[in-house]
Amino acid sequence: MAPASFQNAYPRELLAGDGLASANALLGAQLVRNDASGVRVGRIVELEAYRGPDDKASHARFGRTSRSAVMFGPPGHAYVYLVYGMYDCLNVVIEPSGRAAALLVRSVEPLEGVDLMRHAREEWAVGRAGGRGSSSDGAAWAAAARQRVAALPAARLASGPGLVCAAFSVGRDDGGADLCDAASPLHLELAAPGDPAFEREFGPRIGIGYAPEPWLGKPWRVWVAGNPAVSGPRTRR
């Protein structure tokens, strides 16, 4: 059965205004990956806003660089970067050209294509296994990694910025992709009309300890209250 999606391409104007308004609007929207392997759809349940060169937690704090150039472009495009050497993170560019703001997609609740996401997570985990040590039991390690992923509840398949990219096969090749174009293999869609209502919660962003106040404490992280797919701060693990 064809998904009810592909008709509700996300309106770019919802991303062109104030960053926090964009974050509020995007929470609950759908992330869609449509490629040769099939269709994967998830609901965005956690976001963080990074708001321009003045925001000392944002990559834009260095000004325009080759890495962050996409963020300085028009809203609705994907900004994908590598962090800690091994994790890709997906951001949605917001605010008008030249403002260099973006929303980091931290968590997604799987809706369709859960098996594809699980398979992608397995492949990703096995890929990581290859880089670990020199052990001759690499195959065993990979098998164990597959087993761990297989045991995960669906809600944990994309509950973290690196995991979102793993589950949706997002890489830096996707950087610059137009997420407001329904024909794009990776794009956003409005929430389905029948989606349940939810409450929003706000708090400080995660992993930006290097940033000074007031940026450190800005409540620019927003998530769906009580949703099991929300990653939350590490201290909750």
Place this chain on the structure above:
DNA sequence: TCAAGGATCCGCT
């Protein structure tokens, strides 16, 4: 609690 991993940036020459 800690190691893994590599792109990116800054400061220095």
Place this chain on the structure above:
DNA sequence: GCGGATCCTTGAA
């Protein structure tokens, strides 16, 4: 141009 520090994380121990 080069070298070192840093980093929007994760999973294993």
